[in-house]
Amino acid sequence: MVSEGYGEGAGEGRGGKVDDDLKLAGFVVGHGLYGIDIMRIKEVIQAKPYRIRPVPQAPPIVEGVIQLRGVVIPVIDLRRRFGVAVDPALEHLNKLIIVSVSGRIAGLKVDRVVGELRVPSRSLRPAPSMLRGDVDADLSDDIFSGVCRVDDDMVFVVNLDGLLKVTRR
Numbered sequence: 001m002v003s004e005g006y007g008e009g010a011g012e013g014r015g016g017k018v019d020d021d022l023k024l025a026g027f028v029v030g031h032g033l034y035g036i037d038i039m040r041i042k043e044v045i046q047a048k049p050y051r052i053r054p055v056p057q058a059p060p061i062v063e064g065v066i067q068l069r070g071v072v073i074p075v076i077d078l079r080r081r082f083g084v085a086v087d088p089a090l091e092h093l094n095k096l097i098i099v100s101v102s103g104r105i106a107g108l109k110v111d112r113v114v115g116e117l118r119v120p121s122r123s124l125r126p127a128p129s130m131l132r133g134d135v136d137a138d139l140s141d142d143i144f145s146g147v148c149r150v151d152d153d154m155v156f157v158v159n160l161d162g163l164l165k166v167t168r169r
Contacts, residue, residue, distance in 0.1 A: 022121050024157065026114040026150070027097065030084030033153045034110075035117050040099045040160055044113055047094040063109060066096070073098065075107040081143075081163070101160045117150050124148045124157065 024035030025044075045068070052064040052075050063077040075096065079086050096107040127144035145159035 020121050021118045022124060022148075022157075024117040024119060024155070025097065026117040026155065027095070027108075027110040028112040028114060029078045029082050029110050032082065032084070033114070033150070033155050034078075034158050035119075035148075035155045036097070036099065036108075036158045036160060038116060040101070042098040042100055042105065045096050045098065047096045047109055048092055050096070066107060068098070068107075071105065073105050073107045075109055076164070077109045079109070079111070099160055101164050104164075106164060117155060119148045119150060119155070127156070 023038040025038045050066040054064040061081040063075045095113045124146040142162045144156050146157040
């Protein structure tokens with residue numbers, strides 16, 4: 001089920017009881033649907049008004065940095081990270097999801113944000129080991145923490161700690 005908002009009271013069932021649902025922020029990169037823990041998001045902004053400045057010697061998936069209200073934030077292009085071709089015709093639609101990871105702030109550049117995805121926690125399945133960059137790697141290095149279905153779509157749940165750990169290699 002895709003919900004429209006991130007508002008207060010989200011997750012409260014009848015009688016104020018907290019549901020046993022995962023609350024994910026859904027976003028699209030290429031043709032894939034992905035989700036991240038909604039509580040890790042600081043804000044979502046339109047990418048277009050912010051000039052992304054390249055950083056010498058940065059890993060290939062780091063597009064550069066932006067300055068947001070005086071804070072310099074690295075921008076990770078998830079299209080590059082996931083091996084999706086960049087479509088210049090869609091560039092004006094791109095969003096930046098500003099997240100907090102291990103006390104650091106980063107911007108994730110995505111094609112489109114779809115809103116809140118509510119997924120019963122019991123429906124989340126571990127990500128297949130073949131999705132790991134290194135099959136022998138520690139689970140904390142995995143880019144995906146799990147996979148679930150929302151309606152007819154498969155949602156890959158992104159492990160932000162693993163994603164950003166990999167980008168610093």
